[in-house]
Amino acid sequence: MKAVVMVDYGTPEVLQEQGTAKPELKETEALVEMYVTTVNSGDHLILSGAFRNIIPLRFPHVLGIEIAGVVREVGEKVKHVKQGDRVIGLTAAGGDYADYAAVDERGLAVIPSMLSFEETAALPAVGLTAWQSLFQYGELQPGQRILIHAGAGAVGHIAVQLAKRHGAYVIATARGDNQEFVRQLGADEVIDYVTTDFAEAVSPVDIVLDMVRDGGETERKSYTVLKDGGKLLSLVSPSISKNPRIRGIEAQFVRPEPNSSDWSSLMRNVQDKKLKVHIERIFPFSAEGIAEAHRASAAGRKKGQLLIARNP
CATH class of the missing domain: 3.90.180.10 (Medium-chain alcohol dehydrogenases, catalytic domain)
Known part of the structure; x- marks a missing residue:
C-alpha cells in the first residue's frame, strides 16, 4: 500500500x-x-x-x-x-x-x-475535542459566558457553534479577515486579537477555552478575564493543572478520549444541520x-x- x-x-x-x-x-x-x-x-x-x-x-x-x-x-x-x-x-x-x-x-x-x-x-479528534471541552471538562451551562480563542480554527469553529446552540453567551477571538465568518457561526462578540488586547476588551467570563501556542501569553492573560471560580481549559499546556490555583479558578488540560456516544451526538448535530x-x-x-x-x-x-x- x-x-x-x-x-x-x-x-x-x-x-x-x-x-x-x-x-x-x-x-x-x-x-x-x-x-x-x-x-x-x-x-x-x-x-x-x-x-x-x-x-x-x-x-x-x-x-x-x-x-x-x-x-x-x-x-x-x-x-x-x-x-x-x-x-x-x-x-x-x-x-x-x-x-x-x-x-x-x-x-x-x-x-x-x-x-x-x-x-x-x-469529528474523531477535532469535533470530539470541542465537545468534551465544553460539556465534560467545562460543564457548560445555558446562560454562562465563554471565551473561545482561535474561534475560526478547526476546534474553535465547532466549539463556537456548539456553545451557542447550548445557550451560552459566546465571545471569540479571530483575526480581522475571519471575524465575519465567526459571527456567522453564532458568536455574540468577536475580538480581533491582532489589533485588540482581549484582556482589556472582555468582561468577566465563566469559561475560557485556550488553544493558542504563543509561549503561554494567552494563557496568562486568560486568568484576568475569568470570574472567581471559573474554568480555564487548555488544549496546549499539559502541565496547566499544576499551576497554583488563583481566585478559585480551575485550570485543566483537555485530553479527549474516544467515546462513541459523543461521536453519535456530533454526527446527529451535523445530520440535523445544527453543526456545520x-x-x-x-x-x-x-x-x-x-x-x-x-x-x-x-x-x-x-x-x-x-x-x-x-x-x-
Missing part, C-alpha cells in the same frame, strides 16, 4: 511517499481503507519534534490521527463494526496518512448513510499534497478544517 511517512523530525519537507505492507490487525482492531484524513495540530507537534520526549518515534513514521473510510477487515473480537461499514476513526498513535490503517474498534463510529466522509472526517464543519480546502493524498496541507495549517489563517483525500 501507499503511505506518506516522516523520515525524521523537522519541516513538512521530511515527508516522503513510500510503499509498505498493510498493517497487521490485532484481535480488537479493524482495517480501515482511508478515504479522507485531516491535518491536526498534534501532527504538527510530532513532526516538528516538540513531542519527541512524550511520544518517541521509530522512523519511518506515519502521521495522521483522524480517518474517514470503509472497514475492509475486522479482528476476531471486533463486535461493533463490520466489513463494509463507513466509519470515522481516531488513531492516537498515527497511521492515517496511508491507504489503510488499523484502528481499535473503541476508536471507531459508523457514519450515518446521509453524511459524507468529508462532513465527518474532522467548514472545509477550507482539500489536498491530494501525496507527499507534496500533505506537505502543502501542513504548511497551510501552520500559516494559521484558515477557516475551519483542512482535509486530505485520496480522490480530491
